[in-house]
Structures are given as C-alpha cells and as structure tokens.
Amino acid sequence: KQEVTQIPAALSVPEGENLVLNCSFTDSAIYNLQWFRQDPGKGLTSLLLIQSSQREQTSGRLNASLDKSSGRSTLYIAASQPGDSATYLCAVMMDSSYKLIFGSGTRLLVRP
Amino acid sequence: DVKVTQSSRYLVKRTGEKVFLECVQDMDHENMFWYRQDPGLGLRLIYFSYDVKMKEKGDIPEGYSVSREKKERFSLILESASTNQTSMYLCASSFIGGGVGANYGYTFGSGTRLTVV
Numbered sequence: 001k002q003e004v005t006q007i008p009a010a011l012s013v014p015e016g017e018n019l020v021l022n023c024s025f026t027d028s029a030i031y032n033l034q035w036f037r038q039d040p041g042k043g044l045t046s047l048l049l050i051q052s053s054q055r056e057q058t059s060g061r062l063n064a065s066l067d068k069s070s071g072r073s074t075l076y077i078a079a080s081q082p083g084d085s086a087t088y089l090c091a092v093m094m095d096s097s098y099k100l101i102f103g104s105g106t107r108l109l110v111r112p
Numbered sequence: 113d114v115k116v117t118q119s120s121r122y123l124v125k126r127t128g129e130k131v132f133l134e135c136v137q138d139m140d141h142e143n144m145f146w147y148r149q150d151p152g153l154g155l156r157l158i159y160f161s162y163d164v165k166m167k168e169k170g171d172i173p174e175g176y177s178v179s180r181e182k183k184e185r186f187s188l189i190l191e192s193a194s195t196n197q198t199s200m201y202l203c204a205s206s207f208i209g210g211g212v213g214a215n216y217g218y219t220f221g222s223g224t225r226l227t228v229v
C-alpha cells in the first residue's frame with residue numbers, strides 16, 4: 001500500500017531564505033506527483049505536477065524534482081516571502097486509477 | 113480561468129438531517145472526486161466518479177452516497193448526518209487521456225466546512 005510522508009511537519013524561516021520541502025513515497029510505480037498549497041481554511045491550489053518520466057518542473061520561484069527510483073521528491077522555494085506561508089502538500093497518482101494519495105503536509109511560516 | 117465551484121463555504125446541520133454538498137466544474141473533466149480533510153488524518157477519499165452515472169467507493173464511503181447525473185456536477189450526500197461527519201469537504205476534478213506528457217493534475221474547489229450539531 002502506497003504511503004506518502006512529508007518532512008518536516010512544520011518549518012519556520014526568516015524572509016529571503018531558500019528552503020527545501022521533502023516528500024517520500026514507498027511505491028515507485030507512480031503516474032505523477034503533484035505539489036499543492038493550502039491556505040488556512042481554504043481549498044488546495046496546484047503548484048507543480050511532475051510526470052513519472054520527468055525529473056523536475058519549475059514555476060517562478062518554485063522548483064520540484066522527482067527521483068522515482070528512490071521514492072523522493074523535493075519542492076525548492078527560492079527567496080521565500082511571508083506570502084509563501086501556507087501548508088504544502090505532495091500527492092502521488094498511482095498508475096491510471098487517477099486517485100491521489102496525499103502526504104500529511106508541511107506547514108511553512110516565513111517570518112518578515 | 114478554470115474552476116471547481118462548491119456551493120457552500122460553511123454549513124451547519126443538525127444530527128439526522130440529510131445533507132447535500134454540491135460541486136460543479138467547468139473544465140469538461142471526466143473524473144470528479146470528494147475528499148474530507150481532518151486534522152491529523154489528512155485528506156481521505158470518500159467517493160469518485162469516472163463518468164456520468166458512474167461512481168466508485170473511495171477509502172471511507174460509509175455514511176455517504178454520491179450522484180452524478182451530469183458531467184459537470186458531482187454531489188455528495190450525507191444520508192443521516194452525524195457529529196463525526198463534521199469536517200472540511202473538498203471536491204476535485206481531473207482530465208482523462210492525452211498520452212505521455214498530458215496534464216492529469218487535479219483542480220480543487222475551495223472547500224465546504226460542515227459542522228453537524
């Protein structure tokens with residue numbers, strides 16, 4: 001059974017720092033991996049999607065990498081800002097079932 | 113801008129009531145999903161649908177049912193609401209097909225926070 005783990009559970013950094021959020025999964029037979037952002041009391045906003053055949057995706061200050069063989073993904077945030085404060089969730093889609101399996105999230109606080 | 117719209121942001125219902133949560137997407141997606149999110153438990157899949165009138169149970173279907181009469185609309189039904197169904201409910205949709213490199217990503221609604229008293 002696929003399990004998705006995110007470390008750390010919470011992170012507090014000063015504004016301007018570069019940071020890395022980690023996601024690991026136990027079954028490498030994934031279809032894709034998606035990173036989401038969730039603000040308190042809100043829904044999920046998709047940040048980046050990496051297909052199983054890809055190694056990384058970039059959007060602005062965000063870069064996500066995928067190493068399927070080792071069961072790991074990282075989300076790199078450059079030059080963090082207070083507006084980046086949110087919970088970040090990673091999720092994997094298994095084969096073609098289209099169901100997502102989520103990690104428990106990393107709660108990020110960027111201090112001004 | 114593509115959207116998944118959930119009809120209510122906040123709902124308060126009484127124990128035993130029948131509750132309908134509505135979700136509409138404007139992206140012509142085949143797949144639609146209902147999740148609930150609880151502190152410490154993360155997101156858990158309740159039901160999903162691959163097409164009109166089709167439904168599949170997720171990980172926690174007990175106490176819920178769904179309806180998909182039209183492609184754009186997916187309803188979650190709490191047959192007899194109970195206090196342990198107090199939660200944040202999230203609807204999502206995704207696309208089928210497109211081959212290698214296609215975007216199978218999910219789009220989520222903004223959520224409905226349901227309180228059952």
